[in-house]
Amino acid sequence: MMPELPVDRLAAVAAALPHESLAGFREAGRTALARHGLPTTRVEDWKYTDLADAAELSRAWLAAGAPVDAPDAERIREAQGRFDAHWLVIANGALLEDYSDALSLPGVGVVAAADELSAPRDALGGLNAALVRDPIRVRVTEPLAKPLALLVADSAATSAGTAQVRVALAVDSGASVQVFEQQVSSGDHGHYSNVLVELDLAANSGCDYVRLQQRATGHSQTARLNVRLDRDARFHYFGADLGGQLSRHDLAINIAGRGASATLNGVYVAGPGQHVDNHTRTDHRFGPASSRQEYRGILAGRARAVWNGKAIVHAGADGTDAEQANHNLLLTEQAEVDAKPELEIYADDVKCAHGTTVGHLDERALYYLRTRGIGRQRARRILTRAFAATVVDTAPIEALREVIGEAVEARLRDITAEIGA
Amino acid sequence: MLDIKDLHATIGGNEILRGLSLAVGAGEVHAIMGPNGSGKSTLAQVIAGHEDYEVTAGSVQFEGHDLLELAPEERAREGIFLGFQYPVEIPGVNNAYLLKAAVNAKRQHEGKDEIDAFEFLKLAREKMAALGMDPKFLNRGVNEGFSGGEKKRNEILQMAMLEPKLAVLDETDSGLDIDALKAVAEGVNALRSPDRAIVLVTHYQRLLDYVEPDHVHVLSEGRIVRSGDKSLALELEEKGYEWVREAANA
Numbered sequence: 001m002m003p004e005l006p007v008d009r010l011a012a013v014a015a016a017l018p019h020e021s022l023a024g025f026r027e028a029g030r031t032a033l034a035r036h037g038l039p040t041t042r043v044e045d046w047k048y049t050d051l052a053d054a055a056e057l058s059r060a061w062l063a064a065g066a067p068v069d070a071p072d073a074e075r076i077r078e079a080q081g082r083f084d085a086h087w088l089v090i091a092n093g094a095l096l097e098d099y100s101d102a103l104s105l106p107g108v109g110v111v112a113a114a115d116e117l118s119a120p121r122d123a124l125g126g127l128n129a130a131l132v133r134d135p136i137r138v139r140v141t142e143p144l145a146k147p148l149a150l151l152v153a154d155s156a157a158t159s160a161g162t163a164q165v166r167v168a169l170a171v172d173s174g175a176s177v178q179v180f181e182q183q184v185s186s187g188d189h190g191h192y193s194n195v196l197v198e199l200d201l202a203a204n205s206g207c208d209y210v211r212l213q214q215r216a217t218g219h220s221q222t223a224r225l226n227v228r229l230d231r232d233a234r235f236h237y238f239g240a241d242l243g244g245q246l247s248r249h250d251l252a253i254n255i256a257g258r259g260a261s262a263t264l265n266g267v268y269v270a271g272p273g274q275h276v277d278n279h280t281r282t283d284h285r286f287g288p289a290s291s292r293q294e295y296r297g298i299l300a301g302r303a304r305a306v307w308n309g310k311a312i313v314h315a316g317a318d319g320t321d322a323e324q325a326n327h328n329l330l331l332t333e334q335a336e337v338d339a340k341p342e343l344e345i346y347a348d349d350v351k352c353a354h355g356t357t358v359g360h361l362d363e364r365a366l367y368y369l370r371t372r373g374i375g376r377q378r379a380r381r382i383l384t385r386a387f388a389a390t391v392v393d394t395a396p397i398e399a400l401r402e403v404i405g406e407a408v409e410a411r412l413r414d415i416t417a418e419i420g421a
Numbered sequence: 422m423l424d425i426k427d428l429h430a431t432i433g434g435n436e437i438l439r440g441l442s443l444a445v446g447a448g449e450v451h452a453i454m455g456p457n458g459s460g461k462s463t464l465a466q467v468i469a470g471h472e473d474y475e476v477t478a479g480s481v482q483f484e485g486h487d488l489l490e491l492a493p494e495e496r497a498r499e500g501i502f503l504g505f506q507y508p509v510e511i512p513g514v515n516n517a518y519l520l521k522a523a524v525n526a527k528r529q530h531e532g533k534d535e536i537d538a539f540e541f542l543k544l545a546r547e548k549m550a551a552l553g554m555d556p557k558f559l560n561r562g563v564n565e566g567f568s569g570g571e572k573k574r575n576e577i578l579q580m581a582m583l584e585p586k587l588a589v590l591d592e593t594d595s596g597l598d599i600d601a602l603k604a605v606a607e608g609v610n611a612l613r614s615p616d617r618a619i620v621l622v623t624h625y626q627r628l629l630d631y632v633e634p635d636h637v638h639v640l641s642e643g644r645i646v647r648s649g650d651k652s653l654a655l656e657l658e659e660k661g662y663e664w665v666r667e668a669a670n671a
Contacts, residue, residue: 365509
């Protein structure tokens with residue numbers, strides 16, 4: 001059974017939030033949540049990912065009066081020290097102005113009027129709208145000196161918690177921006193966060209987007225990134241899901257203009273007890289346009305991964321070129337992957353391809369490395385890292401490749417230690 | 422240096438080597454020739470330690486120690502190098518990384534410090550220049566997208582960097598154009614020294630025009646059926662392998 005989140009509780013918590021002007025928006029959120037209900041595993045898109053625990057945590061949190069943990073300042077400073085950027089930091093749903101130098105940029109601020117946000121369309125969007133504290137908007141009209149970094153840093157050191165994060169990004173015609181979205185969390189209590197980022201790319205604009213999810217063991221997240229590409233817009237995305245007990249990311253690409261192109265690559269690493277789910281959906285509404293996707297996953301122990309890549313080529317989107325690939329490396333037999341590409345084509349002149357693989361380390365390559373004096377364990381580590389590196393090296397913001405590479409490596413080290421390999 | 426006695430080896434239950442004996446001394450170059458399926462590659466793989474092959478009888482001694490007890494990586498660190506007939510492509514691991522890891526694995530085994538980064542690059546560039554390889558190959562994935570000739574040169578580059586005591590080159594000459602063949606041969610000749618041994622496994626006599634062997638052996642059905650000097654290779658080229666088979670059965 002999916003625990004219910006009582007509307008009166010949601011309303012009571014919302015009433016205590018800042019930005020009263022968003023009261024109507026939050027009410028619309030409660031209505032959407034009540035109407036749709038959190039998705040159960042009977043819903044096709046959620047077949048493998050069970051939100052019951054996250055819902056129960058949210059219910060208990062509401063019942064406990066929605067306590068908010070203090071930010072983990074150390075973790076935030078550590079993250080900020082690794083990358084030179086204009087920062088926006090959101091901890092347990094609250095924007096931390098002291099850490100957010102990006103607020104001084106033109107076009108960056110907290111949303112004060114509901115009409116700046118799109119109406120909630122599903123249960124998780126409803127939950128997000130119902131409880132969001134400081135929705136943020138960013139409008140890019142001219143080049144920024146540095147990338148924009150969005151740090152979602154949740155903590156659950158003194159009590160269990162939940163957080164809603166909402167960001168609306170818009171890039172004006174001809175402009176471009178680099179965005180780094182990093183999600184971290186700490187603390188031994190339970191935590192569930194729900195992040196919604198919307199990105200609107202005007203004609204001939206561009207965005208490089210890197211997302212790094214490193215939540216603490218035991219924490220859960222659902223996150224969605226909706227991207228709309230107008231004519232000749234370019235979107236280059238790389239996502240890395242490394243942490244958390246349950247992680248679900250939805251990436252929705254709306255090709256809404258001719259000549260648009262989207263590259264959507266990612267890596268996920270999951271060890272014992274981790275569940276990582278990536279759903280992508282690309283709507284090709286205009287052609288010619290292209291989308292390229294490659295996700296790679298490394299799993300060990302009782303880990304579970306889901307990859308679902310859907311591409312829909314709508315009628316009239318002639319000249320569409322869509323490619324999807326998902327490759328998985330299983331380091332142990334217990335790990336499980338559900339990989340499913342889905343193509344729906346309603347146009348005539350299209351080029352579409354997809355492929356998925358699930359496999360083990362290449363014994364020939366292992367042997368080759370060993371004949372060069374490299375021990376078996378080290379050879380396994382080298383090949384595992386290489387499997388991820390081929391896609392990590394496609395991340396669009398070059399300065400972040402090392403950050404991601406190191407994060408992937410650190411996670412792989414932890415996991416191999418856990419499974420004793 | 423290498424002493425093989427009455428070696429029997431199987432793969433998947435099929436006996437490939439059927440009582441092979443071979444002694445290779447320091448400073449010598451041996452060529453192992455034979456028709457397809459005679460067991461040439463099996464011999465190379467058994468020396469390197471491939472775990473799919475099971476040694477059912479006989480012995481292999483390297484510098485007086487039992488080689489068969491050692492894992493492939495231990496054999497490599499002791500100074501055995503196998504040049505692959507089909508070098509493996511490893512996307513995501515760059516050539517420089519592999520070379521350095523291999524060199525350091527050996528140095529560590531010998532109780533030496535890791536190679537200095539500057540010294541490593543200088544050495545690698547020198548060896549590459551000698552082999553006619555573009556230094557850009559250092560930053561490419563191991564053998565990834567290399568042509569046949571580039572892969573073989575890359576094997577010789579690894580050999581040159583590792584300076585093995587015993588190099589076993591499995592059909593390193595196959596699929597090479599004349600320039601690549603010459604470059605590979607020069608790489609092999611550069612390694613010749615009184616304290617090293619080289620075993621060339623080859624189907625054709627062609628490579629032996631450039632690397633002159635001290636001994637030539639003909640393998641047939643898992644056994645050495647004839648041994649001689651370099652003239653045996655020429656004779657073989659002239660008369661074909663049927664001649665050896667007939668001679669062996671006679």
